[in-house]
Amino acid sequence: MPAIYGPSERAALMVLMLANREVPNTELANQHKIKLSPDGRDRLNRDGLLRTRTETRPYVHQITEEGISWCVQDLVEGEPPSRSGPLARAYAELLRRIVRYHQQRGTLVEAIRSGDLESLIRAVYLDLSVKPQDWVRLAKLRPRLNGADKDEVDKVLLGMIKTGKVHLAPDSNRKVLTDADHAAAIRIGSEDKHLLAIEES
Structure with missing residues (x-):
């Protein structure tokens, strides 16, 4: 016992x-x-x-x-x-x-x-964001997901954006993108997304 x-x-x-x-x-x-x-x-x-x-x-x-x-x-x-x-x-x-x-x-x-990766993503996002609905770089978020596989994280992120309260966007200033930004990006259609924003529920 x-x-x-x-x-x-x-x-x-x-x-x-x-x-x-x-x-x-x-x-x-x-x-x-x-x-x-x-x-x-x-x-x-x-x-x-x-x-x-x-x-x-x-x-x-x-x-x-x-x-x-x-x-x-x-x-x-x-x-x-x-x-x-x-x-x-x-x-x-x-x-x-x-x-x-x-x-x-x-x-x-x-x-x-299983199934807690979305919760972890949301928790890390809240920790990294400075204000509500702040844009957070995927390059900063991914290293804090307990070693979760990139494809697994991408799958969860794609599911999250279907709610309409989670948003992914490219960084319009291409000059500031680092190797880490390129590696962490998620490709949707023909465009790489580097930034994540989550609306408050």
Whole structure:
């Protein structure tokens, strides 16, 4: 059995594993409704499951490899919160079986992190942008996508622009384009796009 933590600590670890990046404390609270107490945060850091950067405000958290291993073990062996109803317990058993299936085939990490590339792109864009709907260079964005394959990123970007709230554009000043800009560009039709802008949802 994995070590026992409270629902907030368990939820924080799961969200951080899915995010696969540093996550500000405010994002945990505002987007995921997770209130990670100082005691819970310190225990997770002390146990080596979490790294928290406290020199910044807000604090920033990132799960460790030990934390990911704990999450996987918790998905297989952990119990739903004590006050969970029958539906939550049925979901937990279904999830347990899916996790075991992927564990046996060595595809668990891929399965857990599939579909989160768009979220990572949006998070990195927000970090790089100076103002809402700012243009961000793909050459700055791509290196921060945890080594995601260029073709995979291009596929996600092409899907994102179909929403009408994500935009790709060429840099009209060709003289400022670097080798990195050319390498990071995405070709649409007969034109290379170097810049990304995302409207606020």
